[in-house]
Amino acid sequence: MRAAVLTGPGAVEVTRDWPEPECGPDDVVIAVRAVGVCGSDLAVVDGKRAVPHLPWALGHEAIGDIVRVGDNVAPDRLGERVAVEPNxxxxxxxxxxxxxxxxCPKRRILGINEPGALRERVSVPARFAWTAPAGLGDEDLVCVEPLAVALAAVARAGLTAGERCLVVGAGAQGLLVCLAAQAHGAVPFVVDPHEGRLATAAGLGAAAMPDGMDFPVVFETSGVPVALETAIERCGPDGRIVLIGQSAVPARLSTFAVVQRRLTLLGCLIYDHPADFAAAVDRAAELRPGRILRGRYPLARAHEAFAQARELPGKTWITFEHLEEHPR
Ligand SMILES: [Zn+2]
Ligand SMILES: [Zn+2]
Incomplete structure (x- = not known):
């Protein structure tokens, strides 16, 4: 079958002879409809995040249809449209x-330490294949996983209704944090050096960061070390800085600023199974996270998708023929 694989730093190829997945007794095999491109995938492609071996199957934000079930899985799940929880x-x-x-120190992650989902068929443990709510479009379904990240971060931040927050970085994850913050009744502002990304955020109702305003809550979503300086600068007294973006490069931080303003730095890593993912599935129809999708590429052009995802505003996604053959 076909798969988009990494063959070396920056080199993404589509192979035709990737092995079919095995279906263990507790697994389901999914015919993939689409896969969203995420910052962690880009880190893998760039060689900034080491993978077990090359060639390496990429991708983790997958949706599709169950085409096979293991012996311990209810046979009536066959044909279900699902979103994959890839951790x-x-x-x-x-x-x-x-x-x-x-x-969890033994957490397996699709596309990071387990072969990824950018292939025609992928097998996952059945409990990590979430039934799509009836009527939810594929665009919203493919954004459920990063929405789970955003909702978990907003919950961890303790954001309250009416509270304003600053989202540093208006990439896909930043946009979803804006949507999640709005859903909590909070008022998101954004800052990003990229005009197109700012315009995309504005289209979703997030205002540009005004001069001189400080914020009780700041989300750092870019993972760019220098962005932490902006986050600290703009965080008000007793404020919380919620870190979602990641970089192995040390960032500069003034303990004077942190102590004098009594700031709290909170790391946010994905979501906890199963409640956080269930919440994202349940709230997808209300939040419509598919609004952040922009660049769309077929599997054959996966290399372009990865090359351009960084520059394109919104989220880039890769679609399979299976999506067109069975539109929802
Ligand atoms: Zn992701
Ligand atoms: Zn564990």
Whole structure:
């Protein structure tokens, strides 16, 4: 079958002879409809995030239809349209027992330490294939996974109705944080050096950061080290800085600013299984996260999708023929 694979730093190719997935007793095999491109995929493509071997199957934000079920899975799930939750915690360690599955040390991640989902068929444990709500379009469904990240971050920030917040970085994740903040009744402002991304955020109702205003909550979504300086500069007394973007490059931070203004820095890593993902599935129809989709590429042009995802505003996604053959 066909798969988009990384063959070396920056080199994405579509191969035709990728092996079919195996279907374990608790697994389902999914015919992939579409896969969203995410910042962590770009880090893999750039060689900034090491993968176990090359060639490496990319991608994790997958949706599709169940075409095979394992022996322990209800046969009536065949044909279901699903969104994949691409992080598989072990569900038996102390972190998992405490419900903090995001920090499970044995977490398997599609496209990072498990072969990714940018291929015609992928197998996942059945409990990580979430049934699409009836009537939800594929555009909204493919954005459920990054929406889960945004909703979990907004919840962790303790954002309240009427509170204003600053979102640093108006890439796909920043846009979804804006939508999640609005859904909480908060008022998001954005800052980004890229005009197109700012315009996209404005189209979703997020205002540009005004001069001189400080914010009780700041979300850093870009992962650019220098953006932390903006986040700290604009965070008001007793404010919370919520970090979603990641970089291994150290960022500069003044402890004077943090201590004098009593700032809290909160790391936000994905979401906890299963409640956070269930919430994103449930709220997708209301939040319509598919509004952030822009660049769309067929699998054959996956290399272009990755090359341009960084510059295009909104989220880039890659679609399979299966989507056109079975439109929803
Ligand atoms: Zn993602
Ligand atoms: Zn665990």
């Amino acid at each position: 598989f915690p072990c569900l038996s360690c102390p972190a998992c027992d405490a419900g903090r599955t995001a920090v």
